Amino acid sequence: MKKLFLLAAVLFSIPVFSQSADERIGTLINQSDWFGLEENYPILKDSMQVDFLKLMSEIMIDYNFNRPDKAISGIRKLLTNHQNEIGGSNVLGMTILACQIDGLRGNYASAAQNAQNIIDQLKAQNAEKEAYEGLEQVFSFYSKLSSIPAPSITRPDCDVSVPIEIEKVKLPTSVEPKGWRGTTILIPVTINGKTYRFIFDTGAGTSFMSERFAKEVGVRMLNDSLTINSTLPGAMNGQMGTVENMQIGSMIFHYPLITVAPPNALDSVMRVDAILGMDFINLFDELRIYPKEKKIVFPVSSTPLPTSGRNMILTDRALKIKAEANNGERLKLHFDTGCSTAGLYYRYYEGHKSELDASGKREHITGGGFNIVVTKEILRLPSFRIKVGKVPVELKNLAVDTTNGDFQTSDDAGIIGMDMVNQFDCVTINLKEMFLSLNNILAFLIRFYEIIKRFDGKCINYIRLTSPQKSGFSQQVGYLIAMSPS
DSSP: OOOSOOOOOOOOOOOOOSSHHHHHHHHHHHTTOHHHHHHHHHHHGGGOOOHHHHHHHHHHHHHHTTOHHHHHHHHHHHHHHOHHHHOHHHHHHHHHHHHHHHHHTTOHHHHHHHHHHHHHHHHHTTOOGGGTHHHHHHHHHHHTTTTSOOOEEEOOSSOEEEEOEEEEEEOOTTTOTTSEEEEEEEEEEEETTEEEEEEEOTTOSSEEEEHHHHHHHTOEEOOSOEEETTTSTTOEEEEEEEOSEEEETTEEEESOOEEEEOSOGGGGTOOOOEEEOHHHHTTSSEEEEETTTTEEEEOSSOOOOOTTOOOEEEETTEEEEEEEETTSOEEEEEEOTTOSSOEEOHHHHHHSHHHHHHHOEEEEEEEEETTEEEEEEEEEEEEEEEEETTEEEEEEEEEEEOSOOTTOOSOOSEEESHHHHTTSSEEEEETTTTEEEEESHHHHHHHHHHHHHHOOSSOEEEEEEEEEEEETTEEEEEEEEEOOOO
8 A cells, every 4th residue: 555644755956076986876866766876885985075975875875774873863964064065955855854764763752843943943044935844744743743652562582473364355346357356464453452454564654544443442643634645646634643552463562653544535445444554564673474374473583684685675664675677677666565466657667668568458447545546547467577686576467557647656667565475485574684585495496596606616514404484395494505715
């Protein structure tokens, strides 16, 4: 599902420099190419001439790769030492970003207070209202949350396994002729001693409840009105609320941030009462989804960063993964476990129109998201192959949007969720090192091959280990580890 709320966007305007390293990094920032920035900055930074651009690069890497404390520290340093160099628009953008990061960490009161302090300073300088409108949105939102603690988890000091259901999504036959469209993950959540089924949704910025359900479980409302999806079609007023505790397995989720919405257009297609979103998921270093064994494991220790590197970013609580098309083209895909079927956006179609038209079949489908249901023309591809961290993924009967809609505001190539998850024994979401790992026998053999390729013929050890990400095909696996002599 789409993010349930949006805060003010942060815009950057970076001047172009004659030095090639600075120019390349400035271009990556202006293009919001955070994967490219993370890959290229360590290589180019020693050749860069402009100190503030180095610092801005580090800030944006830290922010997008889920290191909020370092991002905040970098912003403070940037604003202390380089205000004149970066210009007023970037000063304001970084100020808003700092407040947003603070708020996303649950520091609601300080986010609101810092926003108000800057607003007061700008008003004292007779600044135009548009200069601080973004900060007013930040202040308005977080000031209403300042009475509650930050979301937190109480958990045992051991791996926690929670049973899940993988359920087909049932739609009216007027929407889906076969009645079914993909699957979703349902996870048990206990509130006030009663257990309910929540959608486990990496695409939801916060947890979510319908107005009816929120009344049933006694949600405490924190504001009178909140505009949900304010920049997108289907925007409507809702509320923000919380409950003191929710139990998931042997864990207690304290003070979740819950978006509460009245009846809306989506109800005519599929009624959604409860979603467990990124306010919960982002409290963990790592979680592992086992769709075939029907469980999610929250390990006490996380998996080290694989040799393939980071392939996931977190921007305003939206997870995006780096993938590779068959032709080697890099794709940025919104990773959304609330998405029952994958799709490619119009942006991708526009750049690949000829080849897609030649291989796909046109049809009309009904779909949408929060408070919006539309019927539109799509192109149906029989198969679309990608790689995620060198692991092949085949997406069958993929829908490609051929209409330039108003609600695709990002530069993502598309969206992917349960179509991919269901293909693997284990899907690891690591929010500490920011990578998505796909595991089954094929993925294991691919990694094994990569190890063998690095073997230098001088020394090899055979180590028998219990896999931290055990897949259904084996509880014990033998790893061949190539060891270089010291």
